[in-house]
Amino acid sequence: MDSSRRRVLQLLGLSALGLSVKPVLNAFAEEAEQQAQAQIKRGENALSAQQWAMVVDTRAFESEDDFAPLIEACHKIHNVPVLENKRHEIKWIWTDHFHNAFPGKAARFLSEEVEKRPFLVLCNHCENPPCVRACPTKATFKRESDGIVLMDFHRCIGCRFCMAACPFGARSFNFRDPRPFIKETNKQFPTRMKGVVEKCNFCAERLAVGQLPACVAASDGALTFGDLYDPASEVRELIRTNFTIRRKQTLGTEPSVYYIV
Amino acid sequence: MSEKKLIILGLIIFVVIVTFPLWYNRGKAAPAPERILTDKAKAAKVCVRSTDYMKAEHMQLLDLWRDSVVRQGTRIYVSPSGKEYNMSLSNRCLDCHSNKAEFCDRCHNYASVRPYCWDCHIDNPKETS
Ligand code: SF4
Ligand code: SF4
Ligand code: SF4
Secondary structure, eight states: HHHHHHHHHHHEEEEEHHHHHHHHHHHHHHHHHHHHHHHOOOOTOOOOOSEEEEEEEOOOOOOOOOHHHHHHHHHTTTTTOOOSSGGOOOSEEEOOOOOSSSSOOOSSSHHHHHHHHHHEEEEEOOSSSSHHHOTTTOOEEEETTOOOOOTTTOOOOOOOOHHHHHOOOEEOOOOOOOOGGOOOTTTTTTTOTTEEEEEEOTTHHHHHTTTOOOHHHHTTTSSEEETTTOOTTHHHHHHHHSOOOOGGGGEEEEOOOEEEE | HHHHHHHHHHHHHHHHHHHHHHHHHHOOOOOOOOOOHHHHHHHHOOOOOHHHHHHHHHHHHHHHHHHHHIIOOOOEOOOTTTEEEOOOOOIIHHHHOOOOOOIHHHHHHHHHOOOOOOOOSSTTTTTTO
């Protein structure tokens, strides 16, 4: 008698357990089904490369006015704010003197023309980027698929280690909320917030839809963009047929921006 | 003896104070906000996933989109129905749901969550400022 009551209780317990497990299993099954169905893929027009690189023909530029449209194009589409205070300045692409752009390459006496001429500078998307090594959150990373040194602004904690690590001053920090300082907002592209670092992204968002970087498109052929590891690419052709230099090459960061002087 | 009474009284007062929010608000739960759709969202009929999925999982979906776009550079989402979407908060989601105050904020306020999406993403890409 006793044993049969125990048996009934055991059965009841087991079935109660079974009932409570069922919805959980169902939920898992549903989840798995949903995930399996959705897919993620690259855009059909997306441009790809092993390592994107840029060649700047510095002979095509004489004065600041020649650079203005390029800088304007970049800063406008990327919502880069204009801050008058030099210490708060945000820049993705800008100009510098030969001495500052290429320290160690300037002889004591230089050709007057080179001495006076501004040079276009931006993030070099180094092949061995010190900024990536310094970043404690992996907010800055080198994208495996095409070598662009990118930032995940969501993740940046504003520690600025990357700025200390970059030997090219390619990065800017948002000391203030940038929104009030953006003249004309491009609504297709996000802004940044206070406390975040930013820099040139080699126009990753344009490459993804098959467009060349904005500065290249605005340069009238003075800037060339392409795959450094494709021997048939335009950049390689230019590097092969012209004498080019890179910024602070001796530091070993392997910049991907080449200059024809 | 008198101490025992005091202790019990104290305990009662303590329990009453601690449970005050529970019985005071009993039966008065704020009604869940109503979802307001723009004409464009209504016309589309379905979101990138089913409404239930979006209600429960949109944050995970956005997280997935973010990593995929920023880190892998893959920007096209193919939904189970086979339709392709550009994975972009500003340019895809907010294109239909251009009524942030009525669509996003209401529910977020109700659930008392403060996502900081709009610190950077522009809330209504089509609006003329
Ligand atoms: S130029 Fe500076 S920011 Fe750009 S990849 Fe090199 S080290 Fe990093
Ligand atoms: S400031 Fe941001 S990107 Fe730079 S090192 Fe810190 S977390 Fe990384
Ligand atoms: S590549 Fe794009 S982000 Fe970089 S400087 Fe040129 S326009 Fe700006």
